[in-house]
Amino acid sequence: MILKKYFYVVLILLALTTFGVVGAFAEEAVQQAAQKGPSLDEIVSVNKIALDTIWVLITAFLVFWMNAGFALVESGLCRAKNTVNILAKNFIVFAISSIAFYIIGWGIMFGDGNPFFGIQGLFLLTGADNSPATGDAYKGVYSAINWTGVPLYAKFFFQLVFAGTAATIVSGAVAERIKFISFIIFSFVIVGIIYPITGHWIWGGGWLAKMGMFDFAGSTVVHSIGGWAALAGVIVLGPRIGKYTKDGKVKPIPGHNMSTATLGALILWLGWFGFNPGSTMAADANAIARVALTTNTAAAAATLTATITAWLMLGKPDLSMILNGTLAGLVAITAPCAFVSVPSSLIIGLIAGVIVVLAVVMFDKLLLDDPVGALSVHLINGTFGTFALGLFAEDRFMPGTTGNGLFFGGTKLLIAQITGIIGVGVFTFLISIVAWYIIKAVVGLRVSEEEEIIGLDIGEHGVEAYHIVGGEERI
Amino acid sequence: MILKKYFYVVLILLALTTFGVVGAFAEEAVQQAAQKGPSLDEIVSVNKIALDTIWVLITAFLVFWMNAGFALVESGLCRAKNTVNILAKNFIVFAISSIAFYIIGWGIMFGDGNPFFGIQGLFLLTGADNSPATGDAYKGVYSAINWTGVPLYAKFFFQLVFAGTAATIVSGAVAERIKFISFIIFSFVIVGIIYPITGHWIWGGGWLAKMGMFDFAGSTVVHSIGGWAALAGVIVLGPRIGKYTKDGKVKPIPGHNMSTATLGALILWLGWFGFNPGSTMAADANAIARVALTTNTAAAAATLTATITAWLMLGKPDLSMILNGTLAGLVAITAPCAFVSVPSSLIIGLIAGVIVVLAVVMFDKLLLDDPVGALSVHLINGTFGTFALGLFAEDRFMPGTTGNGLFFGGTKLLIAQITGIIGVGVFTFLISIVAWYIIKAVVGLRVSEEEEIIGLDIGEHGVEAYHIVGGEERI
Amino acid sequence: MILKKYFYVVLILLALTTFGVVGAFAEEAVQQAAQKGPSLDEIVSVNKIALDTIWVLITAFLVFWMNAGFALVESGLCRAKNTVNILAKNFIVFAISSIAFYIIGWGIMFGDGNPFFGIQGLFLLTGADNSPATGDAYKGVYSAINWTGVPLYAKFFFQLVFAGTAATIVSGAVAERIKFISFIIFSFVIVGIIYPITGHWIWGGGWLAKMGMFDFAGSTVVHSIGGWAALAGVIVLGPRIGKYTKDGKVKPIPGHNMSTATLGALILWLGWFGFNPGSTMAADANAIARVALTTNTAAAAATLTATITAWLMLGKPDLSMILNGTLAGLVAITAPCAFVSVPSSLIIGLIAGVIVVLAVVMFDKLLLDDPVGALSVHLINGTFGTFALGLFAEDRFMPGTTGNGLFFGGTKLLIAQITGIIGVGVFTFLISIVAWYIIKAVVGLRVSEEEEIIGLDIGEHGVEAYHIVGGEERI
Amino acid sequence: MKKIEAIIKPFKLDEVKDELNKVGVQGITVSEVKGFGRQKGHTELYRGAEYVVDFLPKVKLEIIVTDDVAEKVVQTIMNTAKTGRIGDGKIFVSNLEDAIRIRTGERGKDAI
Amino acid sequence: MKKIEAIIKPFKLDEVKDELNKVGVQGITVSEVKGFGRQKGHTELYRGAEYVVDFLPKVKLEIIVTDDVAEKVVQTIMNTAKTGRIGDGKIFVSNLEDAIRIRTGERGKDAI
Amino acid sequence: MKKIEAIIKPFKLDEVKDELNKVGVQGITVSEVKGFGRQKGHTELYRGAEYVVDFLPKVKLEIIVTDDVAEKVVQTIMNTAKTGRIGDGKIFVSNLEDAIRIRTGERGKDAI
Numbered sequence A, B, C: 001m002i003l004k005k006y007f008y009v010v011l012i013l014l015a016l017t018t019f020g021v022v023g024a025f026a027e028e029a030v031q032q033a034a035q036k037g038p039s040l041d042e043i044v045s046v047n048k049i050a051l052d053t054i055w056v057l058i059t060a061f062l063v064f065w066m067n068a069g070f071a072l073v074e075s076g077l078c079r080a081k082n083t084v085n086i087l088a089k090n091f092i093v094f095a096i097s098s099i100a101f102y103i104i105g106w107g108i109m110f111g112d113g114n115p116f117f118g119i120q121g122l123f124l125l126t127g128a129d130n131s132p133a134t135g136d137a138y139k140g141v142y143s144a145i146n147w148t149g150v151p152l153y154a155k156f157f158f159q160l161v162f163a164g165t166a167a168t169i170v171s172g173a174v175a176e177r178i179k180f181i182s183f184i185i186f187s188f189v190i191v192g193i194i195y196p197i198t199g200h201w202i203w204g205g206g207w208l209a210k211m212g213m214f215d216f217a218g219s220t221v222v223h224s225i226g227g228w229a230a231l232a233g234v235i236v237l238g239p240r241i242g243k244y245t246k247d248g249k250v251k252p253i254p255g256h257n258m259s260t261a262t263l264g265a266l267i268l269w270l271g272w273f274g275f276n277p278g279s280t281m282a283a284d285a286n287a288i289a290r291v292a293l294t295t296n297t298a299a300a301a302a303t304l305t306a307t308i309t310a311w312l313m314l315g316k317p318d319l320s321m322i323l324n325g326t327l328a329g330l331v332a333i334t335a336p337c338a339f340v341s342v343p344s345s346l347i348i349g350l351i352a353g354v355i356v357v358l359a360v361v362m363f364d365k366l367l368l369d370d371p372v373g374a375l376s377v378h379l380i381n382g383t384f385g386t387f388a389l390g391l392f393a394e395d396r397f398m399p400g401t402t403g404n405g406l407f408f409g410g411t412k413l414l415i416a417q418i419t420g421i422i423g424v425g426v427f428t429f430l431i432s433i434v435a436w437y438i439i440k441a442v443v444g445l446r447v448s449e450e451e452e453i454i455g456l457d458i459g460e461h462g463v464e465a466y467h468i469v470g471g472e473e474r475i
Numbered sequence D, E, F: 001m002k003k004i005e006a007i008i009k010p011f012k013l014d015e016v017k018d019e020l021n022k023v024g025v026q027g028i029t030v031s032e033v034k035g036f037g038r039q040k041g042h043t044e045l046y047r048g049a050e051y052v053v054d055f056l057p058k059v060k061l062e063i064i065v066t067d068d069v070a071e072k073v074v075q076t077i078m079n080t081a082k083t084g085r086i087g088d089g090k091i092f093v094s095n096l097e098d099a100i101r102i103r104t105g106e107r108g109k110d111a112i
């Protein structure tokens, strides 16, 4: 058992160093812009590039910061005895994403290729590229993302933090029972392969993009994908011991630290101001201001309706439901944020907040044990948001892109949206099921019953998260 | 009782959806800037607008982030048994603010109107507006804020995060005894009505603005107003059970988590770099650098003098006093930050740090129970900061605005400042008292004695914040 | 004893106010740029200055935010009974830094002077300066930093947040036994004197700069210096009671709160996106994107190898080692981040992650008790990073600066790096030892044995950090 | 010697301690316990599902006294801890064979 | 009256409580304790050094009953708390002299 | 059988446990308690007001032993836990009627 563990970590280590060394002596793709004696004209456009780049980087930092949000929400809503494990998962997942997306993910997603995946410039960002040149001036192999005039590394970094999010979503749903090593492996797979493939379909110029599907900041590309992979994981893993009685009744397992969970949700809310407005990938004043406002309005509205729904339906304003409500609003507005009006964003948020509460209850009815509500937030509302874009989009905001949604006279868009939802869902769910089963067969998926009872902290990491009570540390 | 609760939440729900639907089909006010074939000249100014907009948005994000700071400071300085309630209050308050300020608050504050409140473009941001046009080129109904060349939505979003702060200040002072629903209602009232009215006086071109009162980032507009409303709440509510003995001696109720309280204070310090430098609402290099530095210098100085004062006067360097000291310095420099020199900011900070410690002790002497020191920080130092602006301002920093303060030869300014302090104080305190009493009469204000003892977490939310001790979760 | 304490705090208070008042009436150095009727040309360059300034300020905010990271990592990895003390230390240290660097530190570091320290414009930022003028146009006394075209205050603020970091590093290593007042005094000394002197050598145009040593964002200037001072402190203080048995065996003292420690590490990771990319001190699109990516890649790689090393070598993936791994990668890439390729950054990170785990074990073997691993992270990896720059640098990234490192055909650079490492190390260690001993002689350094056992929270601050368990607060 | 164990409501602890002090009790050992009894627990709610928390926070006092003052101690606790509402708690009295003060090695009555 | 103290595995608490309830036990006082016994503790690991955690989390029940039901209570705990694995815990029985219900002042059997 | 309860200073726990182990004690149950006694508490300070924390953290050991080793156990605790300073704690000895090992159902001496 122990040896098996070693074997795999050594494998990873080898792979990493190999790729590192290979990469180190591969030619770098980024063209250094020659800058001697610039004309006024050039300075202006350098200013524009710099402006766009700092916007892209700063918003990317905000999205990176969401890792802290996910870590705290998940650990806060789970039990103290699994805290170290959850924190470790959430912490290491971004490191894994960084490497996996660098090695292969980016190339599959944005490399020129066929409608299903990228083929050129596949590994280590080594394809030809003359960013920040845009449009026709762009000569390189990552042409699907040539619309933004920032350096390649800025594009990569921004996309990387998004890729990291998808894996993190899975973490929450499979918490408190998955083996550490198995989660690590799945994270490599989702960020290196699964996410980039469907990402290619929509953002990489693939078949859904061609069909006219839109997803501004990733309700589907990021959130639903994470959600489908999580659903597969939840099914393969089964519920935590003690979550459901034999006759299917729910026995709540309360979160151990609502302070950190709430802080986490606030971090996510903040991070979303990077996620959505940053997805312009350019400092377009009107667009970013509008996106910031639609994002916030949906979040606020969903917070209120989730509160009210929980209060009326369940009897009390459950804080964990309030937090889920906000996140639901944020996920739902992610696809449509740039294409809809502020009042529309308000309505989308109002609905999302109700949906998420119902979804949490529903998943429990289905005995699908999702400790943090990741499915209700990311899968259900990612889907809802993608759909809502087909209803509420208005052509006037980004003329020549989405066209109008159903409520404003268009139908084509909605059909494309539904196709995207189904296509991505079926593919991601199936490939994830396969991935989970392979991991299960090879290294196993779930910790032992004894370890689950005593806690994964002691089992997987040999340490406890808290020594807070006065005398304890003196014992 | 329960029914009564339902009644009000349903009312809110109805109001929200109505406004949402109404708004959805109202024409949007933002003019999309036509951008075909731009001249160099236009690009340069587009760059300028974009630059200002990303500055405004990023600093607004930082101010948004202060919500997390308030949540953690307040919950950390209160008892574990009320943590969920406090977190829920602080979390939902920004959602409420977002909706209330959108529906009506913005219009009252910035709509063209009379010296006392705005009248035009009152609801849902629907007034005419051609931002980012500025000065004479501006044609719209929000002319008091036409000095900044960013899109309307950027202006709104920035002002919104400020409005949210005022309500949050109240939260801390009324903690551990107020009913959840009553706090929600008051938050709607303060952000929708009270704050915008006095805000209109000073920032909306109202009578105090005309008189020559200045308040750069809101020592009075935001902090004192929050403080006065909080004072009214503290008086109407009365102290927490057990805080004072019958003979008026203080029985300290120590905070339950100094880790989160300290993190909260650091978040606030960070957020203030949005609050103050962002209030330029334009990326004016000299101004924002200077404001960042005056802000930080005052905070640092106040931290040190609060530490020293607590150490000398009370015997030990009390961490909660140190944290209050920093916040006091930040609140005090908020009004003058752009109008004073760095050495002046140092002096303002040094004084603020002493004041806040004395104020905490004084409020306890007066049997005004303010669990987190909100009155000492926001009311007292908001007032001090507004006053200090009248002393330390120098015309050279923003020529043609404040003129010189008393220490640099001017007297007019100080008189305007004092008028503002008194005018705003009297109005806000009275209207808040009325609001609190009406809420008390209709839904009640304070939880039952039994609930207060057992904790609002179980009483209001049916859940506990922490399950941290090892065996506990297995019991 | 008590009187002695008072004496020193009064001294500090007096010094502070004196300097404040003196400063208040000293002429301010910043030249207000005249801005009437600007030509297009001027606007473009105003845009450029504004752009650079917001980049510098925002990244400075991120670096400021690292204070929260240090506070949480340190308090989380120490015991509950010392939490208030650790938080207070970490909180107040930035206030101290702000004042000390303002009063004297900046002048020593960046004032024109001799190869060893600055002489002109020493106090309170009062030297002549016409920033944002750069290069030959610059007329002032801070010419070592005239390469960046931002206002003086922006330069100062950015450098200030770096200075603060050095003192914070020390905090972690001396935790759980140092007297509060002694730490405060040492912080004044390091930020006011020690850090600026060696800083002058490298960033202030001193002898190492002239020799051709490079340290882009401070692996040596900030981290190693902090590390050397910390090492001196650890030696003078001795280990915590109970850390080592008489026969030199380690008795682990587990951290009390891994949630906050992990959050802290994520904050630091985020903050580093200010630390490194911000050190361009200009919004140069290519440079900042590349630096962001090398920084993240090294961090991710180090996270993974630290995990693997801990897993293989120690048996389990220890979370505290994973966190240290990330920080090690970040520290190591700090010097070379702008001068090396992404694949090189990957390799640097891979190595840093292994080094840090070995270093933690080594320091324990040497009975040097460093509760949080500050020496392994900052000293060892600061040194490694500075050295790695001499190996991996490539001239093409910043033509005309570093030249090529050893692996790319250059040797001169590596020699300069090694000289820098040794020169800075010897000086900083010796002067720190002296400083620690003087403090020890005058006010004492270590709390009493009894206080150490009962905890510094009660001893130094008279308060406990947590009252979390249900019944506790009712007792 | 008698060992008196009292389970009381947590918020009464300070008062009881003060009163016991007045009647001459010199030492008390206190622990946090959870009580299950006639007093019903409360219902908590989490993510849409309810659950009953049967165990309520109580405080347990252990007091060793000489036989002669035992009854006074019992009476004092009873009077002070009483609110008249369900869940006020119980007092249990049992016999103790020996007591030793670690610091001095004193035994029996002298050790209390 | 008898005082029955049982040290059991924490996850068995709910079950034991329910069974005791069925046999008519009306009150239980529970506390969290750490047990050291034949069951070995586990090894933890921190920053490269191992250490043994000897003390395992256990739950202690205190139940006061009249003499006649004592044996039934013992049996019930034994049957319910048993997993057959080392560390299942112990039951200790001792004599109690008096019991008082604070709320009413009832003493002896009536107080239980 | 005897039940020995010892209230000691927390930092002495490890040592006491080791010594008891040496004299053959096979089981100990430990709980965190707060002690009030001759040893004065300390003053804490919060936001300008002082308050006395009377209750100091102590650790309580419960050890069930056969009558013959009881005295040795008492002596061992006394010697090991002693610092000579006030607040070292107390040892209380009482009689136990029965002990049961849940795992096996053994009773009396065999159960210890």
Ligand SMILES: Nc1ncnc2c1ncn2[C@@H]1O[C@H](COP(=O)(O)OP(=O)(O)O)[C@@H](O)[C@H]1O
Pocket: D007, D034, D035, D036, D037, D038, D039, D040, D056, D058, D085, D086, D087, D088, D089, D090, E026, E027, E028, E029, E030, E062, E063, E064, E065, E101, E102, E103, E112
């Ligand atoms: N038979 C018992 N054995 C042990 N503890 C008991 C017993 N009966 C009551 N208790 C303790 O006393 C507390 C109060 O008892 P309860 O029945 O709720 O109220 P009352 O004593 O007023 O009838 C319980 O929470 C429990 O801790």
Ligand SMILES: Nc1ncnc2c1ncn2[C@@H]1O[C@H](COP(=O)(O)OP(=O)(O)O)[C@@H](O)[C@H]1O
Pocket: E007, E034, E035, E036, E037, E038, E039, E040, E056, E058, E085, E086, E087, E088, E089, E090, F026, F027, F028, F029, F030, F062, F063, F064, F065, F101, F102, F103, F112
């Ligand atoms: N002699 C004793 N005195 C006090 N507590 C004991 C004694 N023996 C055992 N215990 C308690 O019972 C628990 C279980 O005992 P252990 O020896 O581990 O298993 P088992 O009872 O199955 O042999 C211990 O953790 C301890 O709390």
Ligand SMILES: Nc1ncnc2c1ncn2[C@@H]1O[C@H](COP(=O)(O)OP(=O)(O)O)[C@@H](O)[C@H]1O
Pocket: D026, D027, D028, D029, D030, D062, D063, D064, D065, D101, D102, D103, D112, F007, F034, F035, F036, F037, F038, F039, F040, F056, F058, F085, F086, F087, F088, F089, F090
């Ligand atoms: N009569 C008593 N009943 C119960 N516990 C006692 C009694 N006397 C002392 N204790 C416990 O013993 C601890 C130490 O007693 P204390 O009087 O402070 O010191 P010493 O025993 O050295 O005189 C107390 O904190 C308390 O927990």
